[in-house]
Amino acid sequence: MKRVTMADVAKMAKVSKSTVSQYLNKRYEYMAPETRKRIEEAIRVLGYQPNIVARSLKQKRxxxxxxxxxxxxxxxxxxxxxxxxxxxxxxxxxxxxxxxxxxxxxxxxxxxxxxxxxxxxxxxxxxxxxxxxxxxxxxxxxxxxxxxxxxxxxxxxxxxxNNERASYLAVEHFVKKGHQRIGMITTSLIRNITPRVERIKGFITALKAHNLPVNHEYIKGLEVAKIKDGLSEMFRLKEPPTALLVGNDLVLMEVLNYVKENSLIIPQDLAIIGIDEVPFANIFDPPLTTISQPTxxxxxxxxxxxxxxxxxxxxxxxxxxxxxxxxxxxxxxx
CATH class of the missing domain: 3.40.50.2300 (Response regulator)
Known part of the structure; x- marks a missing residue:
C-alpha cells in the first residue's frame, strides 16, 4: 500500500507542501482558517501520518x-x-x-x-x-x-x-507535643544519597537546637528489607524512642507494618511523622502527620x-x- 505523503495532503488541500509543513508545526498564524480546515480534512481523509524520523533529521531534534x-x-x-x-x-x-x-x-x-x-x-x-x-x-x-x-x-x-528544613520541622513538632526521646529511620546511607544524608543532618541539628541529646541508637539508615530488624533493635532498648521521624514513603510502609505486627498504638505508644506526603495519609487510622514536598x-x-x-x-x-x-x-x- 502506497505511503501517503505530505505532497498528497498538499494536493488534496490545494496548498503548497510548505503550508502543510507550517500546519504540522502548529504555525497557524501563517494561514487563513479555511486553509487550516482544508489541510485538516485532507489529513483525515487520506490518513496521513507525519514521518517523525525524517522531521527529526531535518530539525536535528x-x-x-x-x-x-x-x-x-x-x-x-x-x-x-x-x-x-x-x-x-x-x-x-x-x-x-x-x-x-x-x-x-x-x-x-x-x-x-x-x-x-x-x-x-x-x-x-x-x-x-x-x-x-x-x-x-x-x-x-x-x-x-x-x-x-x-x-x-x-x-x-x-x-x-530543603531536606534539612524538612527534618527540623518534624523535630520541632515532636518537641511541641512533649517528646524528648526522638528517633529517625531512613534507607541506607552507604552511598551518601543526598536526601538521606541531609535529612539526618537536619535531624541532629534540630535535636541540638532544642537541647535534646543525640542518641545514635535512635538513628538508623538501613536497606528497606532490614528496616523491621532495625526497629526491633531500637525498641528493645531500655528507653526506646517515643517518637519516630520516617525518612521516606518506602520506609513508612515498613514502619507501619512493624507497628501493626507488634500491636503498637499510634500516637500513644509511638508518635510518627513521615517525610513524603503519601496518598493514604489522610485515610489511615489514625491519619498520618507528614512533611510534604512540592513535587x-x-x-x-x-x-x-x-x-x-x-x-x-x-x-x-x-x-x-x-x-x-x-x-x-x-x-x-x-
Whole structure:
C-alpha cells in the first residue's frame, strides 16, 4: 500500500507542501482558517501520518527527552514524572521514563540507550555511581538536569527539597507535643544519597537546637528489607524512642507494618511523622502527620530548566542548586 505523503495532503488541500509543513508545526498564524480546515480534512481523509524520523533529521531534534528515576516505587518519583510529562506535553515534547533501581550499572545502560535514541536531553535522579558519564555529557554541553540528588563532583543544575528544613520541622513538632526521646529511620546511607544524608543532618541539628541529646541508637539508615530488624533493635532498648521521624514513603510502609505486627498504638505508644506526603495519609487510622514536598512545582522546574538548555545549547547558563521548601501537614499520628 502506497505511503501517503505530505505532497498528497498538499494536493488534496490545494496548498503548497510548505503550508502543510507550517500546519504540522502548529504555525497557524501563517494561514487563513479555511486553509487550516482544508489541510485538516485532507489529513483525515487520506490518513496521513507525519514521518517523525525524517522531521527529526531535518530539525536535528527528536522532540523527546529521557527521565531516569532512581526508584520508581517512590510516590515522590511518580509525582515528579507526572509533572515533567505535563510540562513537556505543553511544548509537544515526548518523555521516555526508565527506572534505574538505584543501580549505577542500570543507570549507565539507560543513559547510553537514551542517547543512542538521540533524545534531546536527560532528567536524572542520579545514583552517583557514573561520574565519568555525567562529566562527559557536561563536556559535550549535552542538556542534563539532576533531581532530588546532588553529585558533588559534577556541576549540574539540581532540583531538590530543603531536606534539612524538612527534618527540623518534624523535630520541632515532636518537641511541641512533649517528646524528648526522638528517633529517625531512613534507607541506607552507604552511598551518601543526598536526601538521606541531609535529612539526618537536619535531624541532629534540630535535636541540638532544642537541647535534646543525640542518641545514635535512635538513628538508623538501613536497606528497606532490614528496616523491621532495625526497629526491633531500637525498641528493645531500655528507653526506646517515643517518637519516630520516617525518612521516606518506602520506609513508612515498613514502619507501619512493624507497628501493626507488634500491636503498637499510634500516637500513644509511638508518635510518627513521615517525610513524603503519601496518598493514604489522610485515610489511615489514625491519619498520618507528614512533611510534604512540592513535587509538581519541582517537576515543572526540572522540565523548564531542561527545555531551556535544549533550546539554546550554546548559551552559557549559570548552574544552580534549586531548593524547594517542605510543608508540615499536621494530622493525628503526632
Amino acid at each position: 527528536t522532540s523527546t527527552i529521557g527521565v531516569i528515576v532512581a526508584n520508581i516505587l517512590h510516590t515522590f518519583s511518580t509525582q515528579i514524572i507526572r509533572s515533567i510529562e505535563d510540562t513537556c506535553r505543553e511544548h509537544d515534547i515526548h518523555v521516555i521514563v526508565c527506572n534505574a533501581d538505584d543501580d549505577p550499572a542500570k543507570e549507565a545502560n539507560y543513559i547510553k540507550m537514551l542517547r543512542a535514541k538521540q533524545v534531546d536531553g536527560l532528567i536524572v535522579f542520579p545514583t552517583g555511581g557514573n561520574i565519568d558519564l555525567y562529566q562527559a555529557m557536561i563536556q559535550e554541553r549535552y542538556p542534563i538536569v539532576f533531581v532530588d540528588r546532588i553529585v558533588e563532583q559534577v556541576n549540574v543544575d539540581s532540583v531538590l527539597l 509538581f512545582e519541582m517537576g515543572k522546574k526540572a522540565a523548564q530548566l531542561l527545555l531551556e538548555k535544549i533550546e539554546d545549547q550554546e548559551r552559557s547558563i549559570e548552574v544552580k542548586i534549586h531548593r524547594f521548601e517542605p510543608k508540615l501537614i499536621i494530622r493525628s499520628s503526632c
